[in-house]
Amino acid sequence: xxxxxxxSMTAMVVLLALIVxxxxxxxxxSSTNNGGATNSANGANTSGKAIKITLLNxxxxxxxxxEEAAKTFHEDNPDITLEIMAAPxxxxxxxxxxxxxxxxxxxxxxxxxxxDVEKFKDRILDLSEEKWNADAVENATNLTTxxxxxxxxxxxxxxxxxxxxxxxxxxxxxxxxxPATIKTRDDLENLFKQIEATGKKALIISPMDWSLGxxxxxxxxxxxxxDMAEVNKFMDSLKAGxxxxxxxxVLNGLLDTFDMxxxxxxxKKSPLAGVYERGPEVLGKGxxxxxxxxNWAWPQIHDFDTANGAYGFLPVPISNNPDxxxxxxxxxxxxxxxxxxxxxxxxxxxxxxxxxxNWIVYEENGQDFLVNQASIIPAFKNITIPAADxxxxxxxxxxxxxxxxxxxxxxxxxxxxxxxxxxxxxxxDSGDRATLIKEIEEYWTSxx
Amino acid sequence: xxxEKEWWPRLRTRLLFTGxxxxxxxxxxxxxxxxxxxxxxxxxxxxATTHTLVGFENYGKVFQDEVFWKSFGLTLKYVLFTxxxxxxxxxxxxxxxxxxxxxxxxxxxxFFIPNLVGGIVLGLIWQFIFSNxxxxxxxxxxxxxxxxxxxxxxxxxxxxxxxxxxxxxxxYMMVIYIAGLMSVPNDILExxxxxxxxGWKKLRTMTLPLMVPSFIVCIFLTLQRGFMVYDVxxxxxxxxxxxxxxxxxxxxxxxxxxxxxxxxxxxxALVLFLLVAVITLLQVxxxxxxxxxx
Numbered sequence: 174x175x176x177x178x179x180x181s182m183t184a185m186v187v188l189l190a191l192i193v194x195x196x197x198x199x200x201x202x203s204s205t206n207n208g209g210a211t212n213s214a215n216g217a218n219t220s221g222k223a224i225k226i227t228l229l230n231x232x233x234x235x236x237x238x239x240e241e242a243a244k245t246f247h248e249d250n251p252d253i254t255l256e257i258m259a260a261p262x263x264x265x266x267x268x269x270x271x272x273x274x275x276x277x278x279x280x281x282x283x284x285x286x287x288x289d290v291e292k293f294k295d296r297i298l299d300l301s302e303e304k305w306n307a308d309a310v311e312n313a314t315n316l317t318t319x320x321x322x323x324x325x326x327x328x329x330x331x332x333x334x335x336x337x338x339x340x341x342x343x344x345x346x347x348x349x350x351x352p353a354t355i356k357t358r359d360d361l362e363n364l365f366k367q368i369e370a371t372g373k374k375a376l377i378i379s380p381m382d383w384s385l386g387x388x389x390x391x392x393x394x395x396x397x398x399x400d401m402a403e404v405n406k407f408m409d410s411l412k413a414g415x416x417x418x419x420x421x422x423v424l425n426g427l428l429d430t431f432d433m434x435x436x437x438x439x440x441k442k443s444p445l446a447g448v449y450e451r452g453p454e455v456l457g458k459g460x461x462x463x464x465x466x467x468n469w470a471w472p473q474i475h476d477f478d479t480a481n482g483a484y485g486f487l488p489v490p491i492s493n494n495p496d497x498x499x500x501x502x503x504x505x506x507x508x509x510x511x512x513x514x515x516x517x518x519x520x521x522x523x524x525x526x527x528x529x530x531n532w533i534v535y536e537e538n539g540q541d542f543l544v545n546q547a548s549i550i551p552a553f554k555n556i557t558i559p560a561a562d563x564x565x566x567x568x569x570x571x572x573x574x575x576x577x578x579x580x581x582x583x584x585x586x587x588x589x590x591x592x593x594x595x596x597x598x599x600x601x602d603s604g605d606r607a608t609l610i611k612e613i614e615e616y617w618t619s620x621x
Numbered sequence: 622x623x624x625e626k627e628w629w630p631r632l633r634t635r636l637l638f639t640g641x642x643x644x645x646x647x648x649x650x651x652x653x654x655x656x657x658x659x660x661x662x663x664x665x666x667x668x669a670t671t672h673t674l675v676g677f678e679n680y681g682k683v684f685q686d687e688v689f690w691k692s693f694g695l696t697l698k699y700v701l702f703t704x705x706x707x708x709x710x711x712x713x714x715x716x717x718x719x720x721x722x723x724x725x726x727x728x729x730x731x732f733f734i735p736n737l738v739g740g741i742v743l744g745l746i747w748q749f750i751f752s753n754x755x756x757x758x759x760x761x762x763x764x765x766x767x768x769x770x771x772x773x774x775x776x777x778x779x780x781x782x783x784x785x786x787x788x789x790x791x792x793y794m795m796v797i798y799i800a801g802l803m804s805v806p807n808d809i810l811e812x813x814x815x816x817x818x819x820g821w822k823k824l825r826t827m828t829l830p831l832m833v834p835s836f837i838v839c840i841f842l843t844l845q846r847g848f849m850v851y852d853v854x855x856x857x858x859x860x861x862x863x864x865x866x867x868x869x870x871x872x873x874x875x876x877x878x879x880x881x882x883x884x885x886x887x888x889x890a891l892v893l894f895l896l897v898a899v900i901t902l903l904q905v906x907x908x909x910x911x912x913x914x915x
Contacts, residue, residue, distance in 0.1 A: 268878045271668045292881070295670045382861070445862045446752055446770035587880040594863040601773070601862060621666075621882055 224525045226518075227256045227280035229273070231266030232329075232509060234472055235547040242542040246532055253525045260284075267292070267586050279514045281526045288583035290317045290325045290510050297324050298513040298523055305534045308555045313507045316583055325510030326530050327552035332486065332505030332568035332577070333388050333467030335361075335376070336474070339483035341462035345371050355487050356495035358430050365437040368462040375437035376463035379452045380445045380600055386593025388504075389431070389465060390613075391581040392489055393424040396499035401579055414618040418610045423499070426491035428599075428606060434465075435600065444600050453477055463487070468564035471548050475562070485567040488576075499578055503571040506580035507552045585620050592616055661888040666881040679888035688864075689889055692872040693896075699779070699868065700847035703786045707843050708836070710791040715798030729799065732792035740789070744856025747785045748772065751857075775865035778858050782866060785853055790846065794839045801835030802828065830913045837908035841901060848897045869893055 230239050236259050243255040258280055260269040267289045273279045274296065285293070299322045300306070306314060309327055317325030342350035345367040355361055365375035397407045410416045418424055439461050440447050450473070456464040457477025464470075474484065490500045513526045533539040534553050543549050544558045550565045560566045571577050595612040598604040604612075636643075661679050665672035683689060714732055718725045735743065752770040759767025771777035805828050813823050851870040854860065860867035860875075867875075873893060877886025 265879060267668075267881075271878060271881075274668060292666065292668050296668075380862075382863075443769035443773045445773035446756070448752070587875070590875065590879055594861070597861065597863040603775070603863070621880065 223252060223254070224521050225254045225256065226282065226522050226525045226529070227258055228282040228511070228529075229258045229260055229266065229270060229280045229284060231260040231269070231284045231286075232469070232547075233259065234469055235549070238542065238547040241546065242539070245538050245542065246529060249532065249536065249538060250525075250528065253528065255529060265289075265586060265589075274516075277517070279517055281518045281522050282511050282513055282529070284328065284509050284511050285325070286582065287316050287325070287506070287508060287510055289586065290512060291319060293512060294319055294324055296514060296516045298515045300324060300326060300513065300527075300530075303527060303530065305531065305553060308534065308553045310507075310552050310554055313552045316507075317510055325512055327507040328509040328511055328533075328549065329507070330505055330550040330552050330568070330572070331467050331469055331508040331580075332503050332550075332571070333580070334465070334489055334503050335463045335487040336456060336466055336470065336484055336564065337463050337487055338456050338459055338461075338480050339485065340480035341368060341371075341373060341459050345373075345462060352485055352487055356490065356500055357493040358426075358433060358490045359493050361430070361487070361490055362433055362437075364462075365433075369437065373459070374439035374455075374461045376434060376465070377439045377447065377452055377455050377461045378434055378444065378465060378600065379449055380440075380447050380597055381449055382593025382597060383589045384449075384466065384593075385596035385600065386591070387584070387589035388467065388580075389489075390427075390592055390596055391584060391588075392491070392499065392504060392578075393421070393427045394581050394584075395504060395578050396423045396427070396491055399498050404579075404581075411614075411617040412620065414614070416614075418614050419607065423491055424610070425606075426497075427489070428609070430490060431599075445597055465489070468548075468550065468562070468568050471562040471564045474564075482563050484563045486564065486571065502576045502578040503568060504578045504580045505568055505572060506582045508580070508582060588616070588620075657887050658891060660884055661891055663884045665883045667878060667883040668881070672884075675884065679885045680892075682885050683888050683892050686876075686885075686889070689869065689872055689876075692867050692869045693893070695779075695866070696848060696850075696869040699782065699786075699850070700844060702783050703790075703847045704840060704843045706783065707787050707790045707794055708839055710787055711794030711839065712798050714791060714795040715802055718795070719799055719802045729795070732795055734792065735789050736793040738789075740852030741856045743785065743789055744853045747781070747788075748857050751781050772858055773862055775862055778862060778866045782850075782853065782857060785857055786847070786850070789853070790843060794843065797835050797839050798832070801832040805831045830911075833908065833912045837905060837912075840908065841905060844901055844904060845897070848893075848900075 228239070228243075230236055232239075236257065239257045243257055246255050247253065260266050266283065266285050270279065270283045270285060270289070270293070273283075279296075283293075290297075301318075301321075301323045303326075305326070306323060310330070313327040314323045314325065317323055317327075337350070337352070339350055342364070345364065355364060368375045394404060394408060397404050407416065411418075435441065435444070438444060439455060440451075452464045452466055453470055453473035454477050455461045457474045457479060459479050468486075471484075475482075486503050488499065488501055488503050491497060492500065495501065511530060513523055515523060518526070533543055534551075534555065540551075540556050540558055543551055544556065545561045548560070548562045548565055550560055550568055560569050592613055595604070595609050595616075598612075599606070599609045662674055662676060663672040664675045664678075718729050718732075722728070738746075751772050755767040756770055758764070759769075771781045810823055810827060813827055818826070849870055850868050851874070854866065854868045854871050858866045860871050870893075873886050873889045876889060877883045880886075
């Protein structure tokens, strides 16, 4: 083989250099925001037009509505293009957000769970100066405020409990069902019996780890005391390993209710086989009267609705004393927070992102998206549009009557997966109560 | 041949051809690998802008993490069954499809296709089969084995994983075995027939020893893929029910990204890497010793 001549040699070297610089240009520069879209949009940022921002959505059920909202937002603000990225179902938004940060292209905005915000606080924008802080509902930003600065935009109030299909329950009680009549575990069991007497099944327990580990079991923490400070003390002693859970009345009461629920579960034969999608189907079609889930499930229930939209919530009773805390209260809290990245986003992008948040709170189109399209219960006082769906209305009603219990929203990130697995074991009767309680205690003493 | 005396022109020519690949290899394999090793000595949580060095603390924790070793044990069990079954099924398929069967090319293509479907999609398809189709059939036909979802039972979910893995890889290994079977020279087989050897004897004493290279490749591939399984695990069982089918890769991922213990997760990944490297190297070393010449 002959030696390469000078020209082709130079050409190869230049080619190589181009490849190298194309690769490194991405990671080093601070203006790139999105690895998938390192195109002309980025280059144009500085010129003040055609700003491109991205939002990582972790509420899978409103993905379509968000994409529509992004279009509307673009029509209202022609110079800003908003792209919605979906976090895959079943992964926590934290996982997705931290991998995006690790790869150096975080989205401009990220929708996180409340407890995750603190971890990101060095990388995200201080939103304390935004106008909407003053209009947010009471205590909405407490949990995202660190050193007096608020970092999170409260997107939604979410609540959960037993969703009932009123058509089924009306038939069961032989008249119009009144949710206020269910105040104790015995009341609930009686209701289950009445439903079964009509030939239907009483309820469905969806066995997803997140449902059991992030929603059902934490009712035992939140129900410890009306005073959140006392609950926090309880959590601290759990972590320190000084709390004896096996003698805890609230946890045992909740598990007694769970034992009772297991007896009436439509999937009793194979309790872990169910998937989320089965819940709205059997509830909506009226095959069962009750499903343990939250108001976010409305879009799916709506698809199967046979009760003319008549649904509502019942609290999960933990004892037979109607006055015990939690027996008449619905668990709810501000749950999703939007944060704005300051590391890789340009000032223009940050401004555009702030504009989007304001658009949601103050513009007619934004409010319409939030309440009517996405069925979200807003965390802002100035939004007066009533909740569009029966589940949201039910939660709002409980909150308005002061019958709400603050959900646990700052549990450690792997709580749902680990405690959820322990709850699944208990649901499947593969482990007894002592095992479950031991696993919960072990989880808390080992948590980082 | 290039016969350069000076080192620079020689290096230059070499770099010209190996440079781009070398560069890619360095940046996407070696640098992250070394950085990863560095991270095992820190307490980084995966997101914080700062982290502190903690020495060998993470490695100590790896050996205390019972769940890690439990899922490693489960992975070993999974690898054992998949390596044996995938290779047995693949060899039988290859053997059957080199007999001159009518339409054997169509069969070959058919068995190979599952390998072209990504693990995630494949897991979702089988999830539907196990929890809907089979349950439906089981209920209608009154077969108790199928009347509840396999994925809801720890033991059956484990076997569901193995079945899907066999279905995924048997076709791929089959192709390698077919190539091996076809390369066994016909003349020695004929000579054996003349000497009165029957089909079984020919297979055992002539074909199998000559196919050792194919077995080495296939066993290596199935071993390595078995240890690294993540996608099928994720989409078929998600480690459930209650973490009973969580393979070691999934555990490492969850440690790093879900429990936010990146340093420990990274240390576990490194320990896993070393264990798998030792096992596969041993396999290749002993496999090579069994090779024979025709």
